[in-house]
Amino acid sequence: MNNFIEIIKKRRSVYNLNRNLPVFQDKIVDLVRDSVHLVPDAFDMKSQRVMVLLGGQHEKFWDAVYDELVKYTGESFSRKRIDSFAAGAGTILYFYDVAAVEETRRAYPMYVEHFHDWVMQSNGMLQFTIWTGLAAMDVGANLQHYNPVIDKMVRDMFDLPDVWTLVAQMPFGGIGRMPAPKIPEDINIRVKIEK
């Protein structure tokens, strides 16, 4: 159990990323495949989808994100933040499949209004599992949300089906610098124990 919490402690939002991965890329791909298989989903509906961008595809993606933001805002601005993500070794894109959800939702009309929450909860579990798995391998990552502005660009760039809905983007790479330690808190304000 101690080891479990120690690994969770290693997961942070690392914004200073570089290309020097401490593990082979295959290890990251294996982590993603295993996590997608193992992370739970409501009614086991297997709604989650993930894309791993490596090397040139990762760089092309962040260039295109910048272009979309410029188009959206109508003005050019500093690329510093986008470049900090592109400086990593890759990016994991998280999606859910609307078709997979609809099929199950139709089968359970009683729970119709819960499905979106459940899909997002499962996607969050997947994000956390992969983020923490990366941290366990000393790979840094952070979590970004340029959707929905970039949704169409992503679908077009990677020829994805319309039913793939983008949820989050996770650039990862070697750790240039870790963030400051978490500030201690009185956890009893947020956790209640009843005996």
Ligand SMILES: Cc1cc2nc3c(=O)[nH]c(=O)nc-3n(C[C@H](O)[C@H](O)[C@H](O)COP(=O)(O)O)c2cc1C
């Ligand atoms: C659901 C969710 C959405 C987040 N969205 C963003 C985001 O869009 N951009 C960003 O830089 N960080 C984002 N974060 C990271 C949080 O700001 C970060 O996890 C939090 O400040 C705690 O820091 P830590 O990750 O180092 O523990 C998000 C985190 C979560 C869980």
